[in-house]
Amino acid sequence: MNESILITGANGGLGKEAARQLALKDGTKKIILFCRNQAKAEAAKKDLEEKTGRKIFEIIIGDVSDEHSVKKAIEKIKEPIDAILLNAGGIVGKTAGNITPSGMNEIAATNVLGHIILVEELIKRDQLKKAVLYVSSEAVRGVKQMGMKPALMKTSSVEEFAAVLDGSYFGKKFDNVQAYGYVKYAATMWTLAMARKYPALKFVAVSPGNTDGTMAPDNFSPVMKFMLKYIMMPIVLPLLGMVNKIEDGTKRLVDGISDDRFKSGIFYASKEGKMTGEVVDQGTFFVDLKNNAFQDNADEAIHRFIN
Ligand SMILES: NC(=O)c1ccc[n+]([C@@H]2O[C@H](COP(=O)([O-])OP(=O)(O)OC[C@H]3O[C@@H](n4cnc5c(N)ncnc54)[C@H](OP(=O)(O)O)[C@@H]3O)[C@@H](O)[C@H]2O)c1
Incomplete structure (x- = not known):
């Protein structure tokens, strides 16, 4: 049972729905x-x-893409927290490739930087008691129907992860929709590395699946935004059984943080080729996730950008 829970990006979409569902849970x-x-x-x-x-x-108040803002926010956390949902994030939009003061680009800073600082600082202060859930995505192993290729890297070396985080991995033609899966992969690998480093805490990554009722489509290009908002999400994808209702997508996150059947060190998301339904260990078919050296490389690369 988690008595106190912190949720990043909790003013809308999945984060706010998670706050609603968790508030209605006993305890x-x-x-x-x-x-x-x-x-x-x-x-x-x-x-x-x-x-x-x-x-x-x-x-x-804190901006997860900004190291100073997160550190200032941490000062306001006075009591220990049982669980954290690292939810803020997404594909970011036009500014995704811009470099932030950390050296990461905006999409990486938003999905990775502040979350790592927040968790590691709270652990250092002995203010994190039970569980951390990173909100990941099926984009890690690719979503053909949305034009997202798997985040398969040649070597998953520290250098390669660092290049993903500053955007240089993608060359001159930066595409935030492709980069999204790679930055989620980096943060997911950090989560799995942390599960080994801190066996007394639960570290789990969970994807909500493709979920309606969020602001996520607003960050795509105008044409894609129109397609997603008015054609794909309400008409085409439901016919293919490829859209979770926001209550169901969020329930995955609530279960992931609250239910002992979700084990530390595992990334749970939809079955291969699916975006909804049951969640399974992604490492069973995306085997790079199980490679401890790759996990540690992601962890080391992320820390190159943190003071
Ligand atoms: N929706 C899906 O189908 C889907 C699928 C897989 C994974 N996910 C993941 O689920 C998470 C939530 O997505 P969502 O669909 O609920 O998106 P959303 O409706 O766009 O909500 C994102 C939330 O994150 C906040 N946020 C964004 N950047 C932030 C920053 N720099 N600092 C603090 N807060 C920030 C937003 O705040 P503002 O209102 O201030 O922008 C908002 O509250 C994301 O990590 C996303 O990658 C979503």
Whole structure:
């Protein structure tokens, strides 16, 4: 049972729905909404209080793509936290390839940087008690139907992971939709490495599957956004059984952090070729995930960008 849970990116989409579902679970006493925008966070808090009838939500402001912002936010966390959902992220949009002060580009900083700082700093302060869930994606092993190739790397060396994180891996033609799977792969590998480093804590990566009701389509190019919002998500993909309702996609995350059947050191997502339904250990068919040396390389590469 997790009494206190911090969720990044909790003002909308899966993060906010996770806050709602977790608030309705027996034993939940506090949920910290870690958001970058005060007004959006307050609106989400009010709505969550109305929907759940519970006044257990607190706000901490922080931008997960910015090391200083995350470190400032950590100072506001005064009591130990049982569990963290590392949820903020996505394909980011037009600015995804821009380099941030950390040296990572924006898509990597958003999906990776702040989450690693947050977790490692809380562990250092002995303020993290039970579990960490990284919200990953089927994009890691590729989603043919959405034009996403598997994040298969030649060597998964430290150099290669570092090149993914600063974008140089992708050459001059940076495509955030392709880069997305690779940055999720890097953070997923860090999660699996952490499971070995900290056996007393649970570290798990879970994908919600392709889920409706989120703001994710807004970050695609205008044509793709139109296709996703008005054709693919509401019409085509449901006919193919390829869209999770937001409640179901989020339930994967809630189960992942709360249910002992989800084991530390595993990345759970849909079965091969699927985007919905049962979740399975992705390492059974994407075998690079099980390579401890590759996991450690991702971990080392990420730390090249952290002071
Ligand atoms: N939806 C899917 O089908 C799907 C599938 C697989 C994986 N995922 C993953 O699930 C997670 C949630 O996605 P979603 O679909 O719920 O997306 P969403 O509706 O776009 O919500 C993303 C949330 O993250 C926050 N966020 C973004 N950048 C941030 C930053 N730098 N600092 C702090 N917060 C930030 C956003 O806040 P603002 O409102 O301030 O932008 C928002 O609250 C992501 O990691 C995504 O990659 C989603």
